[in-house]
Amino acid sequence: MxxxxxxxxxxxxxxxxxxxxxxxxxxxxxxxxxxxxxxxxxxxxxxxxxxxxxxVPAEVAPKAPEPLAPYVEANVRRKKIPYWAMPVLAFFPVWGVLYAQTLSKPPATAASQLDAGAVLYANKCASCHGGAGGGGVGRQLSGGEVLKTFPNIEQQMEFVRLGDAGFDGKPYGDPSREGGARTGGGFGSARMPAFKDSLTQTELFEVVRYEREKLGGEKVDAKALPDGPDGKRAHANGKPYLTDAGVLVTSDGKELFDKDGKLTTPETVLGTEASSSG
Ligand code: HEC
Structure with a gap:
């Protein structure tokens, strides 16, 4: 026992x-x-x-469930966020990112003709013509000067292609230019290089556009800018200057330059075709 x-x-x-x-x-x-x-x-x-x-364990013995404290009960009873709202809430961070993106600058797309022209000008022309086209070793382009010499863009492009050697001792540009027609080789000792081989026709168009519109202050008719002021420039009749292959063409689609880099279009036609006026 x-x-x-x-x-x-x-x-x-x-x-x-x-x-x-x-x-x-x-x-x-x-x-x-x-x-x-x-x-x-x-x-x-x-x-x-x-x-x-x-x-012994009087307090440890299973107790009857205590009534919930009022604040706990309030929590249990309160309206909760419905389940259908969860995807909406989950979308908020995504929305935040999208919203933030609308605030930042849109990603750079292909440079416009004028932007490309600005880069070309800075690299290949500014050393002689000045960063703002004020002139120096080369002639002044700003303040409408270049527009006085070349009332139409085609003749300016031809001059840049051939350089002043292409007009050695001969007049270029508008013969009735204010102050007399320009003569190739008539500006001090410096020479204007030929850019026929160092600029594509697309680049030629871009840099000449820049000189005329940004430095020279040319006002281009809205009809010649069907894609807006920063878009591609077209002829006055709305036809493109550049083919998809990057060849400069007239308003009726013929090549603008011959093999030697000279204009195929008679000056008289160019005069009437100029899509701009001061
Ligand atoms: C080495 C210096 C030099 C560089 C580089 C140069 N030029 Fe010239 N440019 C000249 C000179 C000098 C003249 C004057 C030529 C003349 O009258 O015979 C001139 C004249 C011009 C004219 C005619 C202006 C007028 O009213 O008579 C245009 C347009 C022109 N240049 C565009 C350009 C472009 C576009 C570039 C770059 C792609 C360029 N030049 C680069 C020296 C230069």
Whole structure:
């Protein structure tokens, strides 16, 4: 027969006293211990420990579910963001990125003719004609000067292709130019190089456009700019100057230059064809 250890009985007693169950003191403990002992005889040592053990963790025993605190209940009951809104919320970062992109500059597309012309001018012409076309070793282009010499763009392109050597001692440009017609080789000791081989026809058109429109202040008719002021320049009748292959053509589609780099079009036609007026 197994005895209930004294320390367990003592703890049981203390516990009962604490809970107000064993009011009569130690006298009560003995019958309880005897009952426990009797139990032990039937069920063994584990069962014997139980009554005492059960009495100990009074606070640990399973409690009835406590009523929810009002603030917890409010949280449970409150309206939540509906599930259908989740994709909308998930889209917000994407929207943020898209929005940010509208604020930044659009990615650079192919340079416009005038932008390309500006780069060409800076690299190949500015050293003699000045960054703003004010002149120097080369003649002044700004302030309408270049437009006085070349009322139409075609003759200016021809001059740039051939250089002043192409007009050595001969007049070029408008013969009735204010201050007299220009003469090839008549501007100091410097010479105007021929750009026939160092500029493609597309580049020639771009740089001459830049000189006329940006430096010379030429006003181009809206009909000659069907794609807007920064678009490609066309003839006065809206036909393109450049073919897809990059060949300069007249308003009726014939090549503008012959093999030698000279204009194929008579000056009289060019005069009437000029798409611009001051
Ligand atoms: C080495 C110096 C030099 C460079 C580089 C140069 N030019 Fe000239 N340019 C001249 C000189 C000098 C003249 C005057 C020629 C003359 O009157 O005989 C001239 C004249 C001109 C004229 C005629 C102006 C007028 O009203 O008579 C045009 C247009 C012109 N140049 C365009 C260009 C272009 C376009 C480039 C670059 C692709 C260029 N030049 C590069 C020296 C230069």
């Amino acid at each position: 197994t005895e209930v250890p004294d320390h367990l009985l003592a703890r049981s007693r203390a516990r009962r006293a604490a809970l107000g169950l064993g009011g009569e003191g130690g006298g009560e403990a003995t019958p309880a211990a005897e009952a426990a002992g009797a139990e032990v005889e039937k069920a063994g040592p584990t069962a014997a420990a139980k009554p005492a053990a059960a009495a």
